[in-house]
Amino acid sequence: MRTDVEYLEFMWPMRHFLLTCGDIERKSNIIAVSFCMPVSKEPPLIACAIGRGTYSCKLIEDTEEFVVNVPPKELKSKIYYCGFHSGYQVDKFKETGLTPQPARKVKAPTIEECVAYMECKVRQEIETGEKNLFIGEVIEAYADEALVKGEKNIEYAKGDFPKKIYATRFKIP
Numbered sequence: 697m698r699t700d701v702e703y704l705e706f707m708w709p710m711r712h713f714l715l716t717c718g719d720i721e722r723k724s725n726i727i728a729v730s731f732c733m734p735v736s737k738e739p740p741l742i743a744c745a746i747g748r749g750t751y752s753c754k755l756i757e758d759t760e761e762f763v764v765n766v767p768p769k770e771l772k773s774k775i776y777y778c779g780f781h782s783g784y785q786v787d788k789f790k791e792t793g794l795t796p797q798p799a800r801k802v803k804a805p806t807i808e809e810c811v812a813y814m815e816c817k818v819r820q821e822i823e824t825g826e827k828n829l830f831i832g833e834v835i836e837a838y839a840d841e842a843l844v845k846g847e848k849n850i851e852y853a854k855g856d857f858p859k860k861i862y863a864t865r866f867k868i869p
């Protein structure tokens with residue numbers, strides 16, 4: 697027996713990322729993203745689907761840059777905060793206590809508490825449903841040295857189908 701499902705349900709669990717955008721000197725923002733994947737090795741390209749009405753979509757369109765920050769599992773409540781609040785209303789760096797750091801080549805900040813970073817320049821923007829797909833070329837990629845050398849192990853943040861997330865109330869510890 698088979699039954700109809702919402703197609704997305706069986707694509708989860710997905711990894712969670714924190715995408716940063718904007719300009720560290722002026723206004724920057726953090727958005728939680730799971731619709732984010734590599735789409736080419738040569739050149740190195742990452743695709744992120746970003747809701748068209750979000751503050752992040754506007755900032756990425758304005759600057760044509762973003763950073764994919766890789767968060768460890770411990771940041772999960774902060775990831776959810778960034779996924780449930782808009783930079784139009786709040787300063788997510790201030791509210792979560794996450795620390796902005798200058799990136800190497802782009803104006804968007806990186807997040808100190810994350811463990812790996814992909815700085816991207818937008819090469820293409822494609823309208824898809826209610827989101828816009830940003831194809832970013834990875835111009836810098838770096839990570840916590842201890843992690844790269846295998847001296848440290850971490851668990852990455854990932855999570856369930858959003859309806860389970862949306863059903864839970866979360867607080868920043």
Ligand SMILES: Cc1cc2nc3c(=O)[nH]c(=O)nc-3n(C[C@H](O)[C@H](O)[C@H](O)COP(=O)(O)O)c2cc1C
Pocket residue numbers: 712725726727728729730731732745746747749750751752753775776778779780781782783784827855861
């Ligand atoms: C775990 C998680 C994953 C998410 N993944 C995405 C995603 O891939 N793309 C997207 O547009 N929104 C995603 N969201 C929702 C956005 O993070 C949310 O709309 C956010 O409030 C937008 O913030 P902004 O207006 O500051 O850009 C996700 C939310 C959560 C909690």
